[in-house]
Amino acid sequence: xxxxxxxxxxxxxxxxxxxxxxxxxxxxxxxxxxxxxxxxxxxxxxxxxxxxxxxxxxxxxxxxxxxxxxxxxxxxxxxxxxxxxxxxxxxxxxxxxxxxxxxxxxxxxxxxxxxxxxxxxxxxxxxxxxxxxxxxxxxxxxxxxxxxxxxxxxxxxxxxxxxxxxxxx
Numbered sequence: 534x535x536x537x538x539x540x541x542x543x544x545x546x547x548x549x550x551x552x553x554x555x556x557x558x559x560x561x562x563x564x565x566x567x568x569x570x571x572x573x574x575x576x577x578x579x580x581x582x583x584x585x586x587x588x589x590x591x592x593x594x595x596x597x598x599x600x601x602x603x604x605x606x607x608x609x610x611x612x613x614x615x616x617x618x619x620x621x622x623x624x625x626x627x628x629x630x631x632x633x634x635x636x637x638x639x640x641x642x643x644x645x646x647x648x649x650x651x652x653x654x655x656x657x658x659x660x661x662x663x664x665x666x667x668x669x670x671x672x673x674x675x676x677x678x679x680x681x682x683x684x685x686x687x688x689x690x691x692x693x694x695x696x697x698x699x700x701x702x
Contacts, residue, residue, distance in 0.1 A: 537577040539652060542659055552594035561588060586651050592638040605657050606630050
């Protein structure tokens, strides 16, 4: 996905929440409106995308305060020390998360500022067919793996329930 395509999708999501790109562009960039495609190309060159990403107006509309936001958490692998002192490797698969906070846009602006690549950070909050297909493929492969291992499991025999002794009357 190119930077222009990513910005187009980000603007589309913000526009669904009431963001007016044309008004923002004229007010913050200070040049006459060149048209949507030219304005998008201007933002996509160099590091100009940060002007939009770190704009309070854009962030307020992209990250709606108080609404549940769905985002994709990438797969992770890390090591941790258990209570017994052993080092354990933890593998977490990619999954969807939901969050809702007051002034969530301020939180995300701080996190995006700390991130090495702000566009990559905000892309997590853009749910596209591409990201959904990768999750569904991972879930499907996991289910197939579990079905294959089903035959290898040691099955417990069905044990009949214990009979109760009826109290004598």
